[in-house]
Every structure is written in structure tokens, then in C-alpha cells.
Amino acid sequence: MVKICCIGAGYVGGPTMAVIALKCPEIEVAVVDISVSRITAWNSDTLPIYEPGLDEVVKKCRGKNLFFSSDVEKHVSEADIVFVSVNTPTKTQGLGAGKAADLTYWESAARMIADVSKSNKIVVEKSTVPVKTAEAIEKILTHNSKGIDFQILSNPEFLAEGTAIQDLFNPDRVLIGGRETPEGQKAIAALRDVYAHWVPVDRIICSNLWSAELSKLAANAFLAQRISSVNAMSALCEATGADVSQVSHAVGKDTRIGPKFLNASVGFGGSCFQKDILNLVYICECNGLPEVANYWKQVIKINDYQKTRFVNRIVSSMFNTVSGKKIAILGFAFKKDTGDTRETPAIDVCKGLLGDKALLSIYDPQVNEEQIQRDLAMKKFDWDHPVHLQPMSPTSIKQVNVVWDAYAATKDAHGVCILTEWDEFKTLDYQRIYDNMRKPAFIFDGRNVVDEAKLRAIGFIVYSIGKPLDQWLKDMPAVA
Numbered sequence: 001m002v003k004i005c006c007i008g009a010g011y012v013g014g015p016t017m018a019v020i021a022l023k024c025p026e027i028e029v030a031v032v033d034i035s036v037s038r039i040t041a042w043n044s045d046t047l048p049i050y051e052p053g054l055d056e057v058v059k060k061c062r063g064k065n066l067f068f069s070s071d072v073e074k075h076v077s078e079a080d081i082v083f084v085s086v087n088t089p090t091k092t093q094g095l096g097a098g099k100a101a102d103l104t105y106w107e108s109a110a111r112m113i114a115d116v117s118k119s120n121k122i123v124v125e126k127s128t129v130p131v132k133t134a135e136a137i138e139k140i141l142t143h144n145s146k147g148i149d150f151q152i153l154s155n156p157e158f159l160a161e162g163t164a165i166q167d168l169f170n171p172d173r174v175l176i177g178g179r180e181t182p183e184g185q186k187a188i189a190a191l192r193d194v195y196a197h198w199v200p201v202d203r204i205i206c207s208n209l210w211s212a213e214l215s216k217l218a219a220n221a222f223l224a225q226r227i228s229s230v231n232a233m234s235a236l237c238e239a240t241g242a243d244v245s246q247v248s249h250a251v252g253k254d255t256r257i258g259p260k261f262l263n264a265s266v267g268f269g270g271s272c273f274q275k276d277i278l279n280l281v282y283i284c285e286c287n288g289l290p291e292v293a294n295y296w297k298q299v300i301k302i303n304d305y306q307k308t309r310f311v312n313r314i315v316s317s318m319f320n321t322v323s324g325k326k327i328a329i330l331g332f333a334f335k336k337d338t339g340d341t342r343e344t345p346a347i348d349v350c351k352g353l354l355g356d357k358a359l360l361s362i363y364d365p366q367v368n369e370e371q372i373q374r375d376l377a378m379k380k381f382d383w384d385h386p387v388h389l390q391p392m393s394p395t396s397i398k399q400v401n402v403v404w405d406a407y408a409a410t411k412d413a414h415g416v417c418i419l420t421e422w423d424e425f426k427t428l429d430y431q432r433i434y435d436n437m438r439k440p441a442f443i444f445d446g447r448n449v450v451d452e453a454k455l456r457a458i459g460f461i462v463y464s465i466g467k468p469l470d471q472w473l474k475d476m477p478a479v480a
């Protein structure tokens with residue numbers, strides 16, 4: 001029986017391995033982690049991450065051919081194929097701080113694999129890593145090994161949170177990069193056989209190691225670039241009276257451009273886009289390509305600009321002050337259908353409003369108070385470390401109140417900000433919300449989910465990203 005072990009039981013390791021176990025009943029899959037609390041949660045009824053469809057897959061396989069364990073060394077030593085899906089945060093100190101990937105966790109996983117291995121292994125890079133990481137890992141593994149053959153493969157993951165199970169069941173492609181030697185090609189074939197249990201072979205792409213590593217960073221950079229492009233257009237739409245939804249619809253109809261990923265928003269969030277683009281920027285700089293580095297850096301700058309622009313719009317339209325005013329925040333996760341708040345634009349928007357002394361009442365159907373307080377108090381990039389290595393929870397911010405209901409959040413509020421596109425925000429009783437708010441009542445829709453005409457008919461002053469402005473907003477222009 002082929003044995004697979006995955007180091008790192010996170011958003012990628014957990015769902016990916018659960019799907020491999022489901023689709024390959026004859027393979028034994030163990031997911032291991034240094035975080036004991038995470039492993040305990042994977043073995044409980046309340047999984048550590050919220051992802052539609054995940055519970056069902058885990059329940060079908062757990063205890064049969066899918067195991068979650070904190071006995072990292074045992075499972076690694078027994079495995080034929082070891083996936084490494086640990087955190088690869090942005091460095092906060094030293095060379096490349098604020099840009100380069102911190103490979104501390106990757107390196108310690110590689111050293112541990114070298115130490116405990118007694119048989120040949122295929123080691124698969126699942127984490128997103130800088131180009132040429134495989135070369136460094138090979139050095140670690142071969143220096144410490146005792147005649148054991150390690151083949152390194154790059155098999156980056158393209159799933160998006162909120163649709164992880166769907167993406168894993170039916171991926172656009174699976175990418176496997178390996179050495180162009182007979183042993184390397186044999187390792188590629190072994191991993192291809194795993195995916196071929198359910199992925200059509202024409203969707204399994206094989207390449208050299210460096211193409212696979214770079215393709216992951218490139219794909220995220222291209223995706224994020226689309227959002228920054230449409231968000232840049234949204235500012236111009238507001239200035240000219242064009243409507244960004246109409247513009248993206250018209251632009252996306254060109255089959256060379258395509259309709260997906262063109263929704264203007266308060267900015268992109270999530271654990272990877274910013275981190276991976278910063279990593280790409282650093283790699284370009286290290287390779288003596290400052291123009292290329294600056295080109296990609298601009299994608300991040302526009303994203304920061306979009307969040308600042310949103311906060312400025314709120315403050316300026318509310319008579320240039322939100323001091324002491326209750327602002328309801330609907331949605332805190334970085335997108336719908338996930339409880340993940342890593343790099344969510346809500347953090348920067350909330351911090352901006354708190355900087356102007358607002359009182360915040362926050363509601364998100366999947367994010368609890370402890371998480372929100374931690375996020376608002378944590379330093380940039382500190383979130384991307386194993387849970388037990390993160391700084392302790394600092395004292396909570398008293399201007400922030402977290403509630404479990406949109407109506408409680410909006411009661412007596414001066415303004416409402418929608419920061420995540422949860423479906424339930426489309427069907428709220430906005431008349432009831434309006435009746436219970438201070439007047440004039442404002443709605444700032446950072447995700448373009450509300451029906452502006454209906455809300456204006458109720459009496460709200462409405463701001464939607466990239467849409468023609470109400471007279472009120474035109475009279476109080478925001479300074480970016």
C-alpha cells in the first residue's frame with residue numbers, strides 16, 4: 001500500500017489530503033502538524049477550518065485511510081511520498097524583510113525528513129515557495145541522508161478558499177515539476193498516478209522544477225493584477241459617472257480577456273496574493289530586474305490605495321469625522337464562504353476608521369470576537385506562523401464590539417460598511433435596518449452586493465465601489 005504523509009494540516013494540507021484519501025481508497029494518507037490543537041480539531045466534530053463540503057469528505061475517510069496526527073516523525077519515516085504544506089510567511093526581519101519568503105518552517109521540515117528517513121522518498125513542495133527552493137531542499141536532504149534517494153517535485157496548489165473542495169474535485173490543471181533525469185521522471189509519473197485517480201490526464205501538466213515553482217507565483221500575480229486593474233478603473237468610474245460593473249461586463253465579453261475575476265472591491269485579501277507578489281518582487285530584485293519588480297509592486301500599491309480610498313470616502317461623506325460615531329461592519333472574512341481573515345481588507349478598513357476614532361460594531365457569520373480582536377491588534381505579517389508560535393493575544397480594543405447578528409450591529413449606527421460579500425447581506429431587511437439607524441443613514445458597500453436603487457428609495461445615502469455617486473457624495477469628495 002502506497003503511503004502518503006503531508007506535513008502541515010492547514011487550509012491546503014487538510015482539504016487536499018482529504019480529497020486524495022477520498023479518491024484513492026487504496027492509499028493511506030496521514031496529515032501531521034506541530035500544532036497539537038490543530039490536529040485535535042481535525043479529529044473532532046468541529047474542523048479547524050470552515051470550507052463548504054469539507055466535513056463530508058473528512059467524515060467519509062477519517063479513521064479508514066485518512067489520519068490526522070501530531071506524531072510527525074513516525075508518519076514521515078513510513079511514507080513513500082511526503083507533501084510539505086507548511087507556512088511560508090513574508091520575512092519580518094533581516095535580509096529581504098517585508099518581501100522575501102521566510103523559509104524557516106520549510107527548512108525545519110526538510111531537515112526533519114532527512115533525519116528520520118530510512119527509505120527512498122518523493123518529497124513534494126505543496127507550499128508556495130520562491131523559484132529555486134527545490135535546489136536548496138535537495139541540498140539539505142542529500143547532505144543529511146544515508147544513501148537514501150530523495151526526489152523533489154514541485155506540485156503547487158491552485159485551490160481558492162471557499163471553493164476548495166470543488167476546486168480539488170475538478171481542477172483546471174494539476175502542475176507537477178521535476179528533475180529531467182530518469183529518476184525525476186519516474187517520480188513525476190508516481191505523483192501523476194495519484195492524481196489520475198480522478199483528474200483527466202490532459203489536465204495534469206508536467207514541467208521542469210523551476211517552471212512549476214514560478215508558475216504558481218505567476219498565476220497569483222496575474223489573478224491579483226486583474227483585481228487591481230478593475231479597482232483602478234473603479235476610481236476613474238466614480239470620477240466620470242461610468243459604472244464599473246458595466247465596464248467589466250463589456251471588457252470581460254472579449255474572450256481574450258474573459259469575464260471572471262473582474263469584480264471591483266474594497267481590495268483583495270487572503271493569505272497569498274500579497275505575500276506571493278512581494279516574494280515575486282524580491283526575486284526580481286535579486287535577479288537584477290528592478291523594472292519588473294516595480295511593475296508587480298504596483299499591483300500591491302493599487303490594492304492599498306483602494307482600501308485607503310474607501311476609508312477616506314466614509315470619513316469625508318460623514319462630515320469629515322467619524323469620531324464617537326457607531327459604524328457597523330458587516331463581514332470581516334477576506335471573502336465569502338470562509339472564516340479566514342488573513343490579510344482581509346477589513347483589517348485595514350477597521351484600523352483606518354479606528355484611527356479616526358470611530359466605534360465599530362462588527363458582524364461576520366463565520367468569524368468570532370477573539371479572532372477579530374487578535375487581527376486588529378496583530379502586527380503586519382505576524383499572522384502567518386503556526387498558531388502556538390504567534391504572539392499572545394494582546395488586550396482587546398474597547399472601541400470594537402463584536403456581535404452575532406447584522407441587526408444588532410446596525411442598531412443606532414450612523415453608517416454601515418459591507419466588507420465581505422456574504423449572500424445573507426443581499427437579503428437583509430434594509431427597511432428595518434434604516435428605521436433603527438441614526439439619520440442621515442449611510443451604506444458603504446465595499447463588495448457591490450446591495451441593490452442601490454432600492455436602498456436609495458428607503459432613504460439611505462449609498463456608496464458602491466465604482467458606481468455613479470449620490471449627489472451627497474459628489475458634494476463631499478474624498479481625498480485619496
Ligand SMILES: NC(=O)C1=CN([C@@H]2O[C@H](COP(=O)(O)OP(=O)(O)OC[C@H]3O[C@@H](n4cnc5c(N)ncnc54)[C@H](O)[C@@H]3O)[C@@H](O)[C@H]2O)C=CC1
Pocket residue numbers: 007008009010011012013032033034035038072085086087088105106108109126127128129157158159160161271272384385386387
Ligand atoms: N490558503 C490557501 O488558499 C493556499 C495556500 N497555499 C500555500 O500553501 C502553504 C500553506 O498554506 P496554508 O495551508 O494556508 O497555511 P496554514 O497556516 O493554514 O497551515 C500550515 C500548517 O503548517 C504547520 N507547520 C508549520 N511548520 C511545521 C513543521 N515544521 N512541521 C509540521 N507542521 C508544521 C502549521 O502549524 C500549520 O498548521 C503556504 O505556502 C501557502 O502559500 C497555496 C495555495 C492555496
Ligand SMILES: O=C(O)[C@H]1O[C@H](OP(=O)(O)OP(=O)(O)OC[C@H]2O[C@@H](n3ccc(=O)[nH]c3=O)[C@H](O)[C@@H]2O)[C@H](O)[C@@H](O)[C@@H]1O
Pocket residue numbers: 128157158159160161162220223227260261262263264265266267268269270271272273334335336
Ligand atoms: O495561492 C493561494 O492562496 C490561492 O490564492 C487565491 O485564492 P484565495 O486567496 O483563496 O481566494 P480568491 O477567490 O482568489 O480571492 C482573493 C481575494 O480577491 C478578492 N476578489 C476576487 C475576485 C474578484 O473579482 N474581485 C476581488 O476583489 C476576494 O474577495 C478576496 O479578497 C487564488 O484564487 C487561488 O488560485 C490560489 O491557489
